[in-house]
Amino acid sequence: MILTQCAFCAVDLGLTLGKKCGRCSTRYCGAACQKKHWEEGGHDALCKAIKKAGGAEQYHANNKYAAAVAVATKACADDTKGQTCYICTQAVHWKTKEGLVRGCSCRGTAGFAHVSCLAEQAKILIAEVEENNLGANALDERWHRWHKCSLCEQEHHGVVACALGWGCWKTYVGRPERDLSRISAMRRLGNGLSAAKHQEDALSVNKAELSLLQRLGASEESILAVRHNIAMVYQGLGRYEQALQMKRDVYSGRLRLSGEEHQETIRSAVNYGSALLSLGRFEETKSSSKKILPVARRVLGENHQLTLTIRFAYGVALYQDDGATLDDVREAVTTLEDTERTARRVLGGTHPTVVSIGEARRDSQAALAAREAGCAYSYKIRV
Structure with a gap:
């Protein structure tokens, strides 16, 4: 990750605190740690090489x-x-x-x-x-x-x-x-x-960027972009409530700044929907998907990754909802099968999005088979 910690004791320094080695700019929380790193941490042997590298x-x-x-x-x-x-x-x-x-x-x-x-x-x-x-x-x-x-x-x-x-x-x-x-x-x-x-390293870098942008007085659009990335990392870390709140705020900000047909607004809407899905809020996921899908199709086209992701989320929400009818599960299977075919053609079989859609498609098919046979089926949320 970006260097934001004391090289000896690892205390967080952000982007501006502490002091640096006068020769190579290695960062420390203070003179004591700098001295110990030179005497005990091997910095005496590395300092010249670090300086030479820039x-x-x-x-x-x-x-x-x-x-x-x-x-x-x-x-x-x-x-x-x-x-x-x-x-x-x-x-x-x-x-x-x-x-x-x-x-x-x-x-x-x-x-x-x-x-x-x-x-x-x-x-x-x-x-x-x-x-x-x-x-x-x-x-x-x-x-x-x-x-x-x-x-x-x-x-x-x-x-x-x-x-x-x-x-x-x-x-x-x-x-x-x-x-x-x-x-x-x-x-x-x-x-x-x-x-x-x-994800932990990504979060450190994202927060360092946010701190830098705020200190430099960056535009609201730039701040929204980095907050979007932080929200995505929160979701990757399983911090779903934090991710949902931040994604909602980013989506609202994008709507206000750029309107609903801007690609970054659509991206924010997709990510907000994925946060709803991660929390099992299926009705809201379906509602969000139905609202943004026509916009994505019109602006980006049927084959764009964001359009495919919206259809993916909608299909998952359809069959994983506790109140799903047999027709809902059948629609989910049809949606996910069609979305996977398109995604595989556009993105290739090894792309993470295609892999996730394939997993959901198999789950939906198993759920449909169980429902038609009158059996219960358990699944886990895949996003």
């Missing part, structure tokens, strides 16, 4: 990136055998010697790459925008390369998203704290950590 935060990011790449390549090893990188055309990266990954929605022989090549591709595109003063819209469009595949245009997920998050952070961490790319990189890191289910 300081404590850069050194930490470099190490975390290397570790995340190793995890991602190992996780993708079976899928990538005999393949080559679509960017550099090599099986093994010429410099880092890393293997290949694929964490998007590409199928067949498409989409295999080195994390380092993906990171370099994004870095070059962002640099072109900055060097040629192409403006905020161009920067926003090209920033997608840090989290979306340039071939299938779907987001990277899981450990690949985490590795790219660390790659993004290590690229821009050395910039001034007001730099937009540095702030965006902090957000990308938090999202990548969450995608790999490192």
Whole structure:
């Protein structure tokens, strides 16, 4: 995670408290811990290396990136055998010697790459925008390369998203704290950590970003974006009531700022519905889904991941409701079967959303079979 603790005693320092080593910027709560870390914690041997790498935060990011790449390549090893990188055309990266990954929605022989090549591709595109003063819209469009595949245009997920998050952070961490790319990189890191289910670390990064934005006087839209990410992490941690309250507030804020047809408003509505579903509030989930689904279809299209997620939540709420009729369960099965077919075609069979829809589809089919046979069926909520 981003360095917000004393390097010796681990007390929380936020982004501004404590003191730093004058040579390498390693952070401490005070002179006593700095002295002990030098004498007892091995900092005397590392200080020069940390300084050479660009300081404590850069050194930490470099190490975390290397570790995340190793995890991602190992996780993708079976899928990538005999393949080559679509960017550099090599099986093994010429410099880092890393293997290949694929964490998007590409199928067949498409989409295999080195994390380092993906990171370099994004870095070059962002640099072109900055060097040629192409403006905020161009920067926003090209920033997608840090989290979306340039071939299938779907987001990277899981450990690949985490590795790219660390790659993004290590690229821009050395910039001034007001730099937009540095702030965006902090957000990308938090999202990548969450995608790999490192929720506590993601929460730490998200809260650090929120603190920074509030201190810098950022816009309400920027604050809503990071509060949305915090709410998603709360849900990942099982803190459903906190997630629901924050998602409701974010949705209300998005409606007021951007209107119901803005993509981020739709995203907020989807996430609010997922929080309702996690708490077993099925009637509210169905009502929310019916309200937002026509908007998502009109604005984003039938095949967009957010549209598919709304249909997924609606199907789950239909059959898991204690008051569900036999017709409700049949509708749930039909909805989930159709949603899974579309999601599998658009996102690929290994995408987390597709896996979750498949699990719900099987549960709904079992529930239907039990109801038609006059038996009880137990299930667990899957979101």
